[in-house]
Amino acid sequence: FAKSPTIEDGVLLVGTDSSFAPFEFLAEDGKNFTGFDMDLIRAIGKELGYKVVVQNMGFDATVPALRTGIVDAVIAGMTINEKRKKFVDFSDPYYTSGLIIMVPSSDTTTKSIKDLEGKKIGAQVGTTGMFRAEKVPGAKVVTFANAAETFLEFQNGGVDAVIQDFPVVAYYVAQGGNKGRLVGPKMEAEEYGIAVTKGNKELVAQINKALASLKKSGEFQRIYKKWFGE
Numbered sequence: 445f446a447k448s449p450t451i452e453d454g455v456l457l458v459g460t461d462s463s464f465a466p467f468e469f470l471a472e473d474g475k476n477f478t479g480f481d482m483d484l485i486r487a488i489g490k491e492l493g494y495k496v497v498v499q500n501m502g503f504d505a506t507v508p509a510l511r512t513g514i515v516d517a518v519i520a521g522m523t524i525n526e527k528r529k530k531f532v533d534f535s536d537p538y539y540t541s542g543l544i545i546m547v548p549s550s551d552t553t554t555k556s557i558k559d560l561e562g563k564k565i566g567a568q569v570g571t572t573g574m575f576r577a578e579k580v581p582g583a584k585v586v587t588f589a590n591a592a593e594t595f596l597e598f599q600n601g602g603v604d605a606v607i608q609d610f611p612v613v614a615y616y617v618a619q620g621g622n623k624g625r626l627v628g629p630k631m632e633a634e635e636y637g638i639a640v641t642k643g644n645k646e647l648v649a650q651i652n653k654a655l656a657s658l659k660k661s662g663e664f665q666r667i668y669k670k671w672f673g674e
């Protein structure tokens with residue numbers, strides 16, 4: 445095998461799970477990764493003088509990939525939480541998120557998470573949505589490898605509801621996933637951060653510096669507006 449490129453070579457290896465629109469997904473050409481996170485990490489790379497090389501993997505593989513040094517950083521709509529902080533370090537938060545329930549539009553009775561008790565809930569493995577679903581009394585939680593598979597099963601009527609990150613569900617519905625109805629309110633104020641291998645203080649500092657400078661120049665706001673509007 446050829447030796448993987450390293451930071452010393454000016455290459456930042458970034459792990460992501462590319463089925464998480466609008467944060468990371470495959471562009472229509474079927475080759476390039478696009479989305480808010482992708483634009484952001486490329487802008488950060490540019491600030492720091494790194495060539496960004498994105499490696500696609502399952503979301504549940506991203507933390508192990510950092511721990512074994514397969515990638516330098518992970519940007520994957522990853523929620524900063526205490527559990528993950530035991531294994532990885534995080535940049536400053538870059539996006540405020542939260543969870544939402546989605547039920548089929550034909551379900552006109554579900555009004556809150558209480559109504560999901562004893563129901564079949566679909567969630568993506570290893571995510572905060574899955575952990576939230578597991579707390580619903582009597583619920584059967586069915587997990588899927590990624591958001592796209594979760595939505596597919598939802599469309600096929602295989603689950604009564606989905607619990608997933610609000611912006612991802614909202615994007616899915618806006619893109620014509622019109623079999624879904626959102627049940628508010630948003631749960632669990634969450635913030636996304638860029639994760640790096642635990643102890644890599646230098647890279648965290650570099651990323652935070654780049655984030656701050658992108659905010660100062662207005663480039664961050666431009667990218668935000670491109671994907672989320674106002």
Ligand code: GLN
Binds near residue numbers: 520571572573
């Ligand atoms: N924000 C959620 C989490 O961190 C989901 C992330 C994802 O599926 N890419 O668990």
